[in-house]
Amino acid sequence: xxxxxxxxxxxxxxxxxxxxxxxxxxxxxxxxxxxxxxxxxxxxxxxxxxxxxxxxxxxxxxxxxxxxxxxxxxxxxxxxxxxxxxxxxxxxxxxxxxxxxxxxxxxxxxxxxxxxxxxxxxxxxxxxxxxxxxxxxxxxxxxxxxxxxxxxxxxxxxxxxxxxxxxxxxxxxxxxxxxxxxxxxxxxxxxxxxxxxxxxxxxxxxxxxxxxxxxxxxxxxxxxxxxxxxxxxxxxxxxxxxxxxxxxxxxxxxx
Numbered sequence: 001x002x003x004x005x006x007x008x009x010x011x012x013x014x015x016x017x018x019x020x021x022x023x024x025x026x027x028x029x030x031x032x033x034x035x036x037x038x039x040x041x042x043x044x045x046x047x048x049x050x051x052x053x054x055x056x057x058x059x060x061x062x063x064x065x066x067x068x069x070x071x072x073x074x075x076x077x078x079x080x081x082x083x084x085x086x087x088x089x090x091x092x093x094x095x096x097x098x099x100x101x102x103x104x105x106x107x108x109x110x111x112x113x114x115x116x117x118x119x120x121x122x123x124x125x126x127x128x129x130x131x132x133x134x135x136x137x138x139x140x141x142x143x144x145x146x147x148x149x150x151x152x153x154x155x156x157x158x159x160x161x162x163x164x165x166x167x168x169x170x171x172x173x174x175x176x177x178x179x180x181x182x183x184x185x186x187x188x189x190x191x192x193x194x195x196x197x198x199x200x201x202x203x204x205x206x207x208x209x210x211x212x213x214x215x216x217x218x219x220x221x222x223x224x225x226x227x228x229x230x231x232x233x234x235x236x237x238x239x240x241x242x243x244x245x246x247x248x249x250x251x252x253x254x255x
Contacts, residue, residue, distance in 0.1 A: 014237050015049040050228035053221055055235050062239055065193040066208055072182055077174075078116040079206065080107045081166050081187040081195060082123025082136035091134060092142045103186050104140050106209060111149055116184060119144060120173060122157040122166045163194055163245070164254040167202040174204070184209050190242045197246070197255030 019042060026038045048054050084100035110116040121137045121144075137158040144154055155173055160166040174181060185206040187195045192208050199206045249255045 014240055015045065015233060016237070018045060047228055049236050050230070050233040051226050052229070052232045053225040055232045055239065056225065058236065058239050059190075062193065062243060063189055066189075067196070072184075072207055073115060075110070075116045075182045075184040075207070077118045077120055077181055078107050078110050078184045078186060078209075079120045079122060079170055080104060080140065081163075081185070081191070082121065082140060083188075083191075086136050086139040086143075088132045088134055088136060088139065092139050095139060095143055100188060103188075104143055106186055108144060108147055108149065110184065110209075111144075111153070118153045118155065119149065120155045120157060120170055122160050122170050124157075124159045124161050124165075163191070163198045164202075164249065166195070167198040167204065170199070171202045171204055181205075183207065188238075190238050194242055194246045194249060194255060198249065201253075201255050 022038055022042050022045070026035055026042070029035050029038065080103050082103075084098045085104050086101070087096040087098055090096035104121075107116070107119050111119060121140045123135065123137045125132055125135050135158045137156045141154050141156050145151060157166075157169045157173055160169045181204075183199075183204060183206045185192070185195060185199060186209045196206060196208055246255065
């Protein structure tokens with residue numbers, strides 16, 4: 001139930017959700033003055049939510065939450081959180097990689113470079129009404145096997161539907177692996193603050209592997225930063241989802 005409610009609640013706070021609500025209000029209102037104000041709000045909301053200038057500053061604020069710790073060169077375990085790595089509808093044979101495919105490549109690179117000994121892939125079937133026949137975790141495992149990682153060094157956790165379940169289920173796996181653990185966590189940049197907090201709450205000390213190095217502190221805005229585009233709107237939705245998710249998790253005591 002929490003999973004379903006959190007998805008609906010998050011949607012209402014996304015830019016597209018707010019626009020939908022305001023347009024419904026506009027449709028039902030017969031007051032011209034009120035309608036003009038609502039329409040002005042819609043225009044401004046659409047503009048500021050779809051320019052790169054907005055997302056750059058929000059992104060900088062959010063990514064600054066990732067701890068700036070000394071990196072460890074070698075780990076006992078690398079944990080990969082799924083979500084957008086592979087398209088499950090194409091199955092294991094085709095292995096269609098999505099926008100987050102770099103996560104599994106990073107894990108493979110760590111293993112091949114002898115920077116990690118074992119890999120845990122965590123992520124289950126996140127469908128609400130329709131359950132898919134195969135999970136991303138299982139496709140990720142096959143990808144690693146095809147690329148030379150032995151089966152004994154791959155552990156699959158395919159039940160988790162959200163971040164707190166990722167952390168708890170990985171925690172349950174650790175005694176089976178039997179090592180004094182130095183854990184590397186791989187997920188998206190935006191998701192890293194919430195993931196680290198959940199793992200810490202579950203008693204796991206994990207070190208983040210994130211890839212975005214640049215900041216906006218010394219960057220001057222360009223003209224293109226003020227031109228609306230669909231990519232910025234989509235990216236803003238990701239950041240808002242993570243910020244809201246983090247706040248909800250904090251209230252629920254998950255992180």
